[in-house]
Amino acid sequence: MGTPKLALEDVSVVLGSKLILRDISLEVGEHEFVCVIGASGGGKTTLLRTVGGLIPAESGAVLLDGAPLPGPNPRLAMVFQHFSLFPWKSVRANVAYGLRVQGRRDDAGAVDRLLGVMRLTEVADHFPHQLSGGMRQRVGIARALAVDPEVLLLDEPFSAVDAITREQLQAEVLALWERDAARSAVLVTHDIDEAILMADRVVVLSGPPGRITLEVPVPIPRPRSPYALRSHEDYPELRARLWEAVRAGLEGAA
Amino acid sequence: MILRWLSVVVILLAWEVYGRSINPILLSYPSAIIESSLDMVIDGSLPKALRESLVVLGTGFLIGCVAGVVIGVLAGRRRALAALLDWPLNALYATPAVALIPVIVVWFGFGVTAKIVVVTLFVLFPVLINTMRGVQEVPRDLIEVARSFCSPERRMWGDLVLPSALPYIVTGLRLAIGRGLIGVIVAEFFTAFAGLGNLIVTNANNFRTARMFVPIVIIAVLGVATTALLEWLERRLFRWRRMDETP
Ligand SMILES: Nc1ncnc2c1ncn2[C@@H]1O[C@H](COP(=O)(O)OP(=O)(O)O)[C@@H](O)[C@H]1O
Ligand SMILES: [Mg+2]
Numbered sequence: 001m002g003t004p005k006l007a008l009e010d011v012s013v014v015l016g017s018k019l020i021l022r023d024i025s026l027e028v029g030e031h032e033f034v035c036v037i038g039a040s041g042g043g044k045t046t047l048l049r050t051v052g053g054l055i056p057a058e059s060g061a062v063l064l065d066g067a068p069l070p071g072p073n074p075r076l077a078m079v080f081q082h083f084s085l086f087p088w089k090s091v092r093a094n095v096a097y098g099l100r101v102q103g104r105r106d107d108a109g110a111v112d113r114l115l116g117v118m119r120l121t122e123v124a125d126h127f128p129h130q131l132s133g134g135m136r137q138r139v140g141i142a143r144a145l146a147v148d149p150e151v152l153l154l155d156e157p158f159s160a161v162d163a164i165t166r167e168q169l170q171a172e173v174l175a176l177w178e179r180d181a182a183r184s185a186v187l188v189t190h191d192i193d194e195a196i197l198m199a200d201r202v203v204v205l206s207g208p209p210g211r212i213t214l215e216v217p218v219p220i221p222r223p224r225s226p227y228a229l230r231s232h233e234d235y236p237e238l239r240a241r242l243w244e245a246v247r248a249g250l251e252g253a254a
Numbered sequence: 255m256i257l258r259w260l261s262v263v264v265i266l267l268a269w270e271v272y273g274r275s276i277n278p279i280l281l282s283y284p285s286a287i288i289e290s291s292l293d294m295v296i297d298g299s300l301p302k303a304l305r306e307s308l309v310v311l312g313t314g315f316l317i318g319c320v321a322g323v324v325i326g327v328l329a330g331r332r333r334a335l336a337a338l339l340d341w342p343l344n345a346l347y348a349t350p351a352v353a354l355i356p357v358i359v360v361w362f363g364f365g366v367t368a369k370i371v372v373v374t375l376f377v378l379f380p381v382l383i384n385t386m387r388g389v390q391e392v393p394r395d396l397i398e399v400a401r402s403f404c405s406p407e408r409r410m411w412g413d414l415v416l417p418s419a420l421p422y423i424v425t426g427l428r429l430a431i432g433r434g435l436i437g438v439i440v441a442e443f444f445t446a447f448a449g450l451g452n453l454i455v456t457n458a459n460n461f462r463t464a465r466m467f468v469p470i471v472i473i474a475v476l477g478v479a480t481t482a483l484l485e486w487l488e489r490r491l492f493r494w495r496r497m498d499e500t501p
Contacts, residue, residue, distance in 0.1 A: 052402050078402045084395040088417040088494040101405040101413070127494040147403070 003066040005030045005184045011060035019209040020046045033185045035199035043210025044188040048155050077149035081156045083136040085128040092124040098147035114142040134165035154187040192242050206249020214245040282464040290464040307449040311438045314373025322378045326385025347379045355444050369441040376437030380429035388422025431480050
């Protein structure tokens, strides 16, 4: 195996005076989809923010293609848990935001294409407050994909929408990721089924302080659907192992 | 809208009926006020006073607003300045600005300058304090978005700081209009020999009650009109906001 797309080497993070992440080592390959699961408060958001360059690591390093990432980098893009759209910008302006601040031109029409793919064309001139939660997160996803990132970081992106919308969005994100062989993804979630549905590999983060307690590949072939998934022969054992690890992490913390 | 106009009509009618029934020195009534205002336009006293007051109001308002926004933005972004300004600002804000007028007269005399200073002071604080708050209330999660998309610092001003502070600034302006109007009139009471405030005082002293009411009505109309203008501007500017979200 060559250099991984993204690597964390013994990353520890301290916020305030509290150790939040301890010696995290993790590799994400080219076009790999990695899910990080763990109970809330375990440091999942902190992990993503560290990878995104929003908070510095106390020790250790985050590497992109083997080179250290000192801060935010346009080759990574983040989808936020609570959407975090600009309320004063239209849907279109929100999606175009990353390209604009990075001074990049949209010659390929990425914004229009993503508005279409995410079924936002009709509301392109609306403001975020006029949209449902699911639509808002579509904008958040389109905004991240518009800059054509090599690594997509998603922080519990479906936790604030209803169950039906969540299934739709999961399928849409998977389809978009499958279509682009140059894109890796790290998705953080507390939903074990979501992790099994989406991931090539699932990582269990237990804490605080957060540390990786289990790493398992998901052997179920793609394309996956939430229904076919549950009837796959490997599913029950995989789910049981992940659940056990998450629970053990909780008890360890308590 | 109909109800608003209805309330105006009812009040005017009641005033007319009641006003006619009592001594015209104590209270005047609408038709007499209109008549007086025509007289005052013809003899030139009203246009002159209005011009004088508007110059003071306009200049003071402009200086106060610009200074308020500039200082407010700086104080909102620089903790040190905010800490430095905190107590003096609160002390000045709590002091009735009227109390400062004699001091201002001592410093600046009885002329236009003193009056402009008074209006500026009246206007400055609501604008400054609201601007400062608005700049501090930039949502943290959006700052994070801007950073994660590698926004240069200077772009954050236009994308983030200004749009989120603007509603607060406009609220400050709305308060400032009312206070600015009070500022001019009170300043003209004290320093005088010019403006609408002076017109009120001299006519009151001469028991020309109808004439006294003319500048009062004009001030009221001025206040309502500028506030309406600002509200219209607000609706145009803040289409992105929910109706139930006002700072
Ligand atoms: N800015 C901060 N300062 C201090 N502690 C923080 C800060 N942000 C998060 N934490 C703490 O770090 C821990 C992990 O938080 P977080 O990464 O948000 O977990 P998760 O996303 O898994 O719910 C929590 O105990 C939280 O209280
Ligand atoms: Mg979180």
